[in-house]
Amino acid sequence: xxxxxxxxxxxxxxSWEALSRAVEGFTKExxxxxxxxxxxxxxxxxxxxxxxxxxxxxxxxxxxxxxxxAEAFQTRHTDEQKKLADTLDKRMSALEVRxxxxxxxxxxxxxxxxxxxxxxxxxxxxxxxxxxxxIRALTVATDATAGYVLAPxxxxxxxxxxxxxxxxxxxxxxxxxxxxxxVVLPKRLSITNAKWKGETVASEGSEPxxxxxxxxxxxxKTHVDLSTQLLRDSVNNPIALVNEALAEDFGxxxxxxxxxxxxxxxPEGFMSNADVGISLNGHATNxxxxxxxxxxxxxxxxxxNRGTWIMNANTLAVLRTLKDGAGNYLWQxxxxxxxxxxxxxxxxxxxxxxxxxxxxxxxxxxxxxxSGYRVYDRVALETFSNPxxxxxxxxxxxxxxxxxxxxxxxxxxIRKLKMATA
Numbered sequence: 001x002x003x004x005x006x007x008x009x010x011x012x013x014x015s016w017e018a019l020s021r022a023v024e025g026f027t028k029e030x031x032x033x034x035x036x037x038x039x040x041x042x043x044x045x046x047x048x049x050x051x052x053x054x055x056x057x058x059x060x061x062x063x064x065x066x067x068x069x070a071e072a073f074q075t076r077h078t079d080e081q082k083k084l085a086d087t088l089d090k091r092m093s094a095l096e097v098r099x100x101x102x103x104x105x106x107x108x109x110x111x112x113x114x115x116x117x118x119x120x121x122x123x124x125x126x127x128x129x130x131x132x133x134x135i136r137a138l139t140v141a142t143d144a145t146a147g148y149v150l151a152p153x154x155x156x157x158x159x160x161x162x163x164x165x166x167x168x169x170x171x172x173x174x175x176x177x178x179x180x181x182x183v184v185l186p187k188r189l190s191i192t193n194a195k196w197k198g199e200t201v202a203s204e205g206s207e208p209x210x211x212x213x214x215x216x217x218x219x220x221k222t223h224v225d226l227s228t229q230l231l232r233d234s235v236n237n238p239i240a241l242v243n244e245a246l247a248e249d250f251g252x253x254x255x256x257x258x259x260x261x262x263x264x265x266x267p268e269g270f271m272s273n274a275d276v277g278i279s280l281n282g283h284a285t286n287x288x289x290x291x292x293x294x295x296x297x298x299x300x301x302x303x304x305n306r307g308t309w310i311m312n313a314n315t316l317a318v319l320r321t322l323k324d325g326a327g328n329y330l331w332q333x334x335x336x337x338x339x340x341x342x343x344x345x346x347x348x349x350x351x352x353x354x355x356x357x358x359x360x361x362x363x364x365x366x367x368x369x370x371s372g373y374r375v376y377d378r379v380a381l382e383t384f385s386n387p388x389x390x391x392x393x394x395x396x397x398x399x400x401x402x403x404x405x406x407x408x409x410x411x412x413x414i415r416k417l418k419m420a421t422a
Contacts, residue, residue, distance in 0.1 A: 166251025267406035277410035372413030378403035
C-alpha cells in the first residue's frame with residue numbers, strides 16, 4: 001500500500017503540473033472563470049478502493065478530463081479575446097484617423113486655433129474659399145444677417161480691448177452683455193413711508209410704486225476696403241488689420257453716442273439726458289474753481305466717493321491752472337504708476353467729444369458712472385467679406401456691424417457743469 005500511495009502521489013502531482021501549464025498565462029478574470037467552470041463540471045471522485053491501480057487510473061482520467069476541458073475553455077476564451085482586441089484596434093484606428101483631420105487634432109500651445117485660422121481666411125478670401133472643417137469652426141450670425149460671421153471669442157475680446165481706447169466711457173460705465181433685442185429693467189418710482197410709532201401704536205402700510213426702464217439695442221454698421229495683397233500675405237494679418245480699423249471707427253462713433261446720443265437709432269448719452277443734474281459755473285467763459293467744488297459736493301456721498309471727472313484735453317489744460325481759496329491747485333498729478341491724476345481727490349477721464357469751454361456749453365461731467373450709466377453689448381462683432389465687388393481694383397470689401405445699447409439708469413449719480421450764470 002505504501003508503494004501504491006507513493007506512485008499515486010507522484011502521478012497525481014505530474015498530472016496537476018500539466019494542468020497548471022495548460023492554464024498558465026491566464027489573467028485573474030480567466031482564472032476565476034476557469035475555477036467556476038471546473039467547479040460546475042467537476043463531480044465528487046472516489047479516490048480510494050481496494051484496488052490501488054484502479055484508484056490511480058480514476059484520478060488520472062479525472063485530471064485528464066479537467067485538462068482537456070481547461071484547454072478547450074482557454075482556446076474558446078482566447079478566440080473571444082482576439083475578436084475583442086481586433087474590434088478595439090479597428091475603433092482606435094478610426095479614432096486616430098478622425099483626430100488627425102483638420103480641426104479635430106489636438107492643438108499645441110503654439111498653434112493658432114482652427115476658428116481663428118478660419119476667420120482669417122474668411123476675411124481674406126470670403127466664405128467660398130473655406131474648407132468644410134473651417135466653415136464648421138465659424139459661428140454664423142443670426143438676426144437676419146445672412147452671410148455675416150461672428151468673430152471668434154478671442155478676437156472679440158481683442159476687438160473690445162482696442163475699442164476701449166477710442167471709447168473711454170466703457171472704462172467707467174457698467175458694461176454688460178445680453179442676448180435680447182431690448183433689456184427691461186425694474187425702476188423704483190417712490191419709496192416706502194416708515195414712521196416712528198410707540199410700542200402699542202399700530203404701524204401704517206405704505207405702497208411704493210415701481211415702473212420699468214427699457215434699453216434698446218441699436219446697430220452700428222460700416223465697411224472697410226483693404227488691399228487684397230496685404231490681406232493675403234499672412235493668415236494673421238487680416239485679423240489684426242480689420243480689428244484695428246473697425247475698433248477705431250466703432251469706438252469713435254459709440255464714444256460720441258455715449259456722451260451726446262439723443263436722436264432715434266442710437267444709444268442715449270448721459271450729457272443729453274434731461275434728468276441729469278446741472279451745476280452752473282457762474283460765468284459764461286471763465287471756469288470757476290468754486291463751481292467745481294459745489295458740483296462735486298452736490299452729489300450724495302455714496303456717488304461722490306466713487307465719482308470720476310470727464311472732460312476733454314482742452315478743458316483739462318485750463319483746469320490744471322485753477323487753484324482753490326488756499327492757493328492749492330485743484331489738479332494733482334499721479335505719483336504712483338497705474339494711478340490716475342485727480343481733481344479734488346477724484347480721478348479724471350479724458351473724452352475727446354466733450355464740449356470745449358464756451359458760453360452755454362457743458363464741458364465737464366462728474367459722477368458715479370458705474371451706478372448711473374449702463375451699456376449693453378448685444379453682439380461684439382459681425383463681419384461679412386466680399387472679395388468680388390472690388391476685385392478688379394485689388395481690394396476686398398469687409399462689412400462689419402455690432403449691436404449695442406446704453407442709457408442713464410440712475411440720473412442722481414451724475415451731474416454736468418453748464419457754462420452759464422442761470
